[in-house]
Ligand SMILES: Nc1ncnc2c1ncn2[C@@H]1O[C@H](COP(=O)(O)OP(=O)(O)OC[C@H]2O[C@@H]([n+]3cccc(C(=O)O)c3)[C@H](O)[C@@H]2O)[C@@H](O)[C@H]1O
Ligand SMILES: Nc1ncnc2c1ncn2[C@@H]1O[C@H](COP(=O)(O)OP(=O)(O)OP(=O)(O)O)[C@@H](O)[C@H]1O
């Protein structure tokens with residue numbers, strides 16, 4: 001028995017399977033044997049539920065054979081066999097079968113769990129166009145509710161009004177529909193989702209024609225997005241009748257607009273497609289997106305569902321692993337093309353935000369403190385772009401390098417090179433004397449030469465710079481462009497008020513540190529900044545992140561204090577975007593970060609940065625994050641300057657995404673950390 005922390009179920013995930021067996025036409029005995037084989041395999045892989053295709057027991061394309069008594073009796077016998085076999089299988093099995101009821105034939109989904117038939121769901125929308133003739137054989141389940149059906153010697157709820165609800169897994173509510181049901185404007189699963197279904201199943205028999213697979217994928221994934229649900233789709237494959245059609249065995253597992261897994265199409269082998277669905281994330285989304293509930297209110301009463309309870313009994317007595325890719329950088333896609341698209345969008349959002357602010361204020365100049373570090377570099381690139389777009393000279397960007405006690409020659413040199421290469425107005429004002437004066441005025445020991453490099457000492461420098469930048473802005477009729485990034489805002493890593501927390505407009509406020517370096521790299525490839533800029537941008541990217549506030553031999557390393565930005569951005573994303581508890585965030589971080597060689601890294605991440613983090617390191621820095629974010633720094637965010645929202649995971653504006661009290665305590669989050677071994 002492993003520690004519950006390592007088990008996917010602990011964190012609200014369930015494993016699901018979509019099976020695509022090889023069938024034989026009109027041969028229920030053969031088909032049920034293949035179904036049982038695949039259900040056992042799914043069970044072996046720890047799947048809690050396994051979905052099979054439409055009419056899988058009889059096979060789909062059998063036309064008038066559906067009216068043959070021998071065939072229908074053989075289907076009934078196959079279900080008896082399946083129910084018996086299910087007694088030694090854990091997974092919930094959902095299979096397709098033609099079933100007789102009150103003298104009519106229905107195209108059904110039969111849900112079977114450990115010897116019990118839980119529900120039988122009839123198909124609602126029977127296609128009767130082009131290659132489909134279902135109305136010739138089947139009655140629609142549209143108006144069937146509240147009924148029971150006899151199957152395999154049991155009486156089971158029958159109708160399009162049932163939901164399966166797990167008693168022992170919060171939020172796991174399952175709805176079933178059949179193929180064409182999802183092709184109509186209002187699929188039955190839409191209302192089921194509004195009634196609480198989080199896992200929507202579709203048993204399908206969808207013949208292959210060119211281009212159809214893309215359409216199916218779009219349908220299933222968009223439906224899962226709109227319903228804030230998981231959508232599982234299993235289409236008939238190998239062995240179906242090819243009288244006039246061909247079959248590709250498409251299998252899809254989608255979750256909230258993403259395809260988590262899909263089977264190879266046109267396979268000769270039976271396929272089992274597995275994925276771990278995040279029920280917790282779906283619940284979190286529904287909680288957040290109030291319009292989902294509002295839509296449920298509007299549609300209420302449309303269907304009065306019978307909720308059939310079942311016990312999932314999902315156990316973790318063996319290590320099930322985790323079948324879900326978790327990216328290391330939630331703000332930075334590993335895929336090169338997507339990353340380039342994201343950089344294009346993010347950079348344009350930043351520069352258009354500033355452009356509009358300059359246009360609206362009729363202010364034509366911008367003031368920036370240029371340190372030679374990442375954030376001010378990015379802000380400078382954005383400012384130059386905004387000036388270009390407004391048709392104003394780049395000289396209207398007033399860059400100031402403001403050295404003090406610990407400014408290194410190399411960063412200062414980079415600041416100068418950058419400003420020159422970009423053609424902005426560059427100046428240097430040494431703030432050492434002003435800082436010394438203030439330290440003396442406030443009777444700080446450092447003024448007497450003592451090596452006391454405390455927060456006051458640091459903030460005196462940040463304050464001197466900010467004070468100067470604001471007065472320069474007054475003098476030149478300019479806006480002070482803020483540089484502080486999203487990660488710093490989350491960690492409270494800035495000097496409040498008279499410090500780098502304040503500006504007139506902050507272009508970086510919604511850009512996390514892990515993204516800024518990619519944005520700079522992306523800009524380095526853009527010809528508009530000139531060839532000379534490329535070299536200096538490369539040097540800036542290679543410089544270790546430091547506030548350069550404390551003098552001495554050893555360079556101050558920001559990440560030694562606040563933690564690796566890679567981990568803190570990970571924590572920030574899952575804490576704010578989904579509101580996950582620290583234990584779940586740590587589980588995901590551990591899955592993402594524990595092996596440096598596993599998974600893919602975004603292009604541009606240096607070899608020396610391709611590191612792994614073990615669980616105790618992850619837990620330690622998550623503790624730092626929780627303390628800093630939930631307890632120590634909201635007052636800084638509550639007084640944030642304006643700045644454009646950039647990504648879905650990221651704005652901490654008190655007027656937008658993140659409204660929080662400045663007086664909160666972090667104990668609830670800290671106690672969740674205790675669930676981490
Ligand atoms: N809830 C609350 N509501 C209102 N005010 C509150 C407060 N909690 C503390 N305060 C006040 O705020 C003060 C603390 O805030 P603050 O003055 O900002 O100071 P503080 O957060 O203590 O220090 C700023 C830190 O950020 C680092 N920094 C500064 C600048 C740039 C960078 C960088 O690398 O980019 C890093 C710097 O090295 C230092 O460690 C407290 O002393 C207290 O007076
Ligand atoms: N030597 C400097 N000259 C000019 N401006 C500076 C200097 N040092 C800091 N600043 C200004 O203060 C901001 C905060 O600087 P700091 O070096 O503390 O950390 P940072 O947030 O990592 O920023 P950066 O990556 O731009 O250095 C900078 O973005 C810059 O605008």
Ligand SMILES: NC(=O)CC[C@H](N)C(=O)O
Pocket residue numbers: 054127132178179180181183204205206207
């Ligand atoms: N079995 C079905 O309901 C098939 C109909 C569906 N529109 C398809 O083309 O795949």
